[in-house]
Amino acid sequence: MTIEKAIETFDNLKNNTSRKVEIKIFRDFQTILSNLLERNLTNKQLEKVESQLEKIDFSPHKKSTARHFSIQLSNFKTFLKSELSLITKGYYVGIGLAIGMSLGMSIGIGFMSLIGISLSMIGGMIVGMIIGMAIGQTMDKKAEDENRVLDIQSY
Structure with a gap:
């Protein structure tokens, strides 16, 4: 077809x-x-x-x-x-957020004894999300520069 x-x-x-x-x-x-x-x-x-x-x-x-x-x-x-090798808009940001959130929580658990369980997990998750989002945006920008991005939002 x-x-x-x-x-x-x-x-x-x-x-x-x-x-x-x-x-x-x-x-x-x-x-x-x-x-x-x-x-x-x-x-x-x-x-x-x-x-x-x-x-x-x-x-x-x-x-x-x-x-x-x-x-x-x-x-x-x-x-x-x-x-x-074509991706949708926001593809890498979504992956970066997910990976950053899980890694951030894991790292936050390591600091549990210092600042408490809830603060360490939440803080680690937030920091991980921010880092993951930044890396994802960089990779999305690179893919866009290489003309590999389809003009549709990833969901």
């Missing part, structure tokens, strides 16, 4: 639903695909993307349409990350 055909299909799906969750998912798919059209993809990369689009099941799922396409969107983003 070509990128243009996929955009058209998601547009039809978006127009045939009234659920906000489904509309957002379809719009996110369209945004990603439009971003891919604007890039100078090689023929090989284009073939990979079109092959991945063929794997998407567009048949209606009455009960779980949002869940089904949410999983498809997540799989497509994973494909773009692994095969084309």
Whole structure:
């Protein structure tokens, strides 16, 4: 399936639903695909993307349409990350926050005897989040400079 055909299909799906969750998912798919059209993809990369689009099941799922396409969107983003090295906005910030928070809490536990358990864990978590966010922003900026960022928020 070509990128243009996929955009058209998601547009039809978006127009045939009234659920906000489904509309957002379809719009996110369209945004990603439009971003891919604007890039100078090689023929090989284009073939990979079109092959991945063929794997998407567009048949209606009455009960779980949002869940089904949410999983498809997540799989497509994973494909773009692994095969084309493309990421969404805020990708590294999210990872940096998670890692920084967990490492900060771990380090904070080491200072538990000095300032108390709650203050050390909270303080460590806050410091870890700040450091993780700073590192994540730096990596996001680097990816943006390399033109590897798709114009859609990571969630």
